[in-house]
Amino acid sequence: MSQRPPPLSEAPVPVESPPFEAAVKRLTEIVQLLERGDLPLEESLRLFEEGVKLSRASQQRLDAAEKRVERLLAVDAQGQPKTASFATDAAPAEDDEEERPEF
Numbered sequence: 596m597s598q599r600p601p602p603l604s605e606a607p608v609p610v611e612s613p614p615f616e617a618a619v620k621r622l623t624e625i626v627q628l629l630e631r632g633d634l635p636l637e638e639s640l641r642l643f644e645e646g647v648k649l650s651r652a653s654q655q656r657l658d659a660a661e662k663r664v665e666r667l668l669a670v671d672a673q674g675q676p677k678t679a680s681f682a683t684d685a686a687p688a689e690d691d692e693e694e695r696p697e698f
Contacts, residue, residue: 612648612649612652613649615653615657618652618653621645621649622646622649622650622653625642625646625649626646628642629642629643629646
């Protein structure tokens with residue numbers, strides 16, 4: 596039995612994938628090229644495959660961003676904001692390294 600790949604929302608974003616905005620721009624270019632309909636079959640297939648990869652990577656990034664927003668906006672049964680830490684891409688600033696009181 597072969598294992599199925601994880602659903603798109605759970606699969607990691609490939610390291611080599613371009614930033615979201617660049618991927619969307621390239622996807623737009625690919626769609627325009629394919630819609631012209633004047634490319635050879637092999638070139639059309641190559642562009643289609645590239646577009647599918649970009650689309651999947653972009654969707655994964657959108658899913659991850661949506662989850663972060665949901666966590667940031669989450670409230671408990673009493674309507675109080677829920678707090679949870681999560682990893683970010685940003686390194687802590689030098690000022691942030693010192694201990695701060697929690698409120």
